[in-house]
Amino acid sequence: MFRVTKEPLDLQALVSYVTAPEAGAIATFVGTTRNNNEGRKVIALDYEAYPEMAEKELARLGEEAKRKWKIERMAIVHRIGPVAITEPSVIIAVSAAHRDDAFQACRFAIEEIKKSVPIWKKEVFEGGEIWIGMQSGQPLPGR
Amino acid sequence: MFRVTKEPLDLQALVSYVTAPEAGAIATFVGTTRNNNEGRKVIALDYEAYPEMAEKELARLGEEAKRKWKIERMAIVHRIGPVAITEPSVIIAVSAAHRDDAFQACRFAIEEIKKSVPIWKKEVFEGGEIWIGMQSGQPLPGR
Amino acid sequence: MKVKVKFFAILRERAGAGEITREMKEGGTVADLWEALRKDYPRLAPVETRLLYAVNRNYVRPNHILKENDEVVFVPPVSGG
């Protein structure tokens, strides 16, 4: 299950999806909106995706994880739109017979998402907003 | 929250417990009963604990994790009694500002549980049962 | 020939559009299209950051040659998670 959605994310649903009789380990990662970033008071994060390609890239990295580690099932769901403080923006769940594979594949997935999946985050903070990854320490000029 | 319980485990409850405005990452580990082990068809795992000391040891390793990594909150709950295939026996949840700390502390916790927390697992399989960790590849003689 | 361009995130905001169709010469590359768009939309010009190029939902090299009806996306640094 590799999806981009506007709906709130449901961790238990993903874990149920990856649960399998052959699995003894499930590793999950939940990314949540933090109330601060580089000294700014964050109000919310607002995510935008190129949804068809994002889902395709998520599935591709899932395939890559299956080649690298002995895993049973994997699910990744990324939310788009505004995500309030403490709410999840991304959930990854991976099941495997053994924990090392589950942990490594889960970690791999979140690192890859941050490198290659076409999803962008705008940080809305007290005093302004900024597209993360575009700044050089400061809000872009000309905004 | 560091507990040993006879009740079924609730992942969402642990994740809600560790959720914090200062956290941008939550790593969890769920250990589930796998339907096979070393060629045996597993029916269930039956866990026994020295509960007062197990909870104390879980809290101790939580303190150790807090010294080693920059984490916000940690929760570990271990189930005792019979745990059927696909059901969780242990859940660990760790929140942190950044994902590396959450992942590392979560991994540390499960490794430590398997080393030092007084909880024991009897594997009930087709044709017998065995205390895991006591065997040398085979059921103990004299049982 | 015509290609479809989708803008996302900061490029969508700066172009003031989410999706456009643009005429271009046969044999043009995706990098050529970006240079043309920087002239069409002056507010795209100051974007100095490294962009990736995607055609029909796959990442491609800057010298990838476009075809009629291709769906082109210029991908600013991603920041999901």
Added chain:
Amino acid sequence: MKVKVKFFAILRERAGAGEITREMKEGGTVADLWEALRKDYPRLAPVETRLLYAVNRNYVRPNHILKENDEVVFVPPVSGG
């Protein structure tokens, strides 16, 4: 003096008891107590695996000297998780 011993897992099954109280000499160590119990409970004797010792819910060394009313647990290899 008297100490309390709790048995868990394989040791509980082999001792046929979960908790006992045992008389022992002042100044005896936790390792002495284990040797005495192997004589009391012959089915404990074949346990060759390395045990850890816990007194009052803390791990201790084999030469730890017991006191009146201590709670002693012999910890076979743990296998939680």
